[in-house]
Amino acid sequence: MIAADDQAAFDAVETMVDHWDRPGWTAQTRAYYWMLTFPDSPALADLALRCQQHLAPLGLDPVPDDGLHITLTRVGSTAALPLPRLDDVISAAAPLCPAAFRLRAVPLAGSRGAVRLTVAPWGPVLALHAALSKSMAPLGLAPRKPTALFRPHLSLAYNNRPRPAAPVIKAVTPLRRLAPVDLDVREVQLVELRREDRAYRWDVVKSLPLG
Template identity: 35%
Template sequence: MSSRELASLRQRWTAYRDLAALTEHWYWRPGWRAGRHFYTWHLTFQEQPDLHRLVTDLQHQLQFPGLDLVPIDGLHLTMQGVGFTDEVPDGDIEAIVTEARQRCAGLPPLDLSLGPVDPDAEGIGLLVQPWSPVERVRTAIRAAIAAVWPTVPEPADGFRPHVTIAYSGAPAPTAPIRARLAELRHLPPVTATISEVSLIALHREHRTYRWSTQATAPLNGRGPRHAEAQAARGDQ
């Protein structure tokens, strides 16, 4: 584990030990309302049986009042927002997808470790490591947006890769949750290989996030130079 990831884990756990009650996660952020959808780039975790088993085990032991468990098919790593679907022109989103595919094509798949549990006031997540390859994908996505728009939404700084397994649904006391998490911190992490980043239309209803996938940008390490080398060799 790198020094950045280890420092984050320690700092957040220290803060959680001093936290008396959860902060309710489901307040409406600016611009959000029932039925509205938001374009955003995420990593998603279909067909990751090791991760699904770990999350199922953890959630079985985290059924406390005040925690809203994330459905297995709702596991995600938030990468980069774009904008509300009713405000982004179709031509712009198509251009951003084209740019993102070009930039992500040269990046290799992400081999990620997920775990141990990593809580804060609004939820319980899994530590993701290493951060650097995830940050490179996010930088590519931001560059794709910058190729279409003069300003990229959301700050470049402050990004912390994580996968949430439970959100805080009420200002419940943290003491019993904290005691259980202390028992669960020893569980070994699992690995997942992610070969694409997804543009999704996200909405939030009934205290959960759901989405439809609009496009994907493969991560296959095959940028323009790779294609040129294949053509030179006569590869199909």
């Protein structure tokens, strides 16, 4: 049901926008985020590459296989969070992390700025988002997006210019026949995020085990 809803929502998009046109982001911007990363999932990397190769004529910016991730929530800029305060963020989150879980990544939907995999079920991801939000609240670090508005997803390629959505939707549709991939989520990562060219890159500050 989640996949069908995501696909229907993308099929209704009329125009796409430049994902990288984001005020406040520069090559020098550094910020801390909670994310789920998947460096040990060759099946996910293979699925991503297969989709990206099919979509290559569109000129989208593919996410590198070591850049596949689910963004959970922004913590704050590196300038605003010195290391002692970052230690507080980690210490507050550790005892609240919920149990490990399994996700299924389902081809293929998108947004106005990207083409992406649907991930389901949402329940465990929303529980993790809520726990991280709760841990940050006493530190004055309320997330920009409340859990009620959070829609988990895993981007495969970013749109880099305004364009009609119809050709992208047409190219995406046959990829929905590909088999989904299961992902075991055992850790959540606090990362220092940056942009390099047209890709997100990061350094892991701390991986917290779930459960």
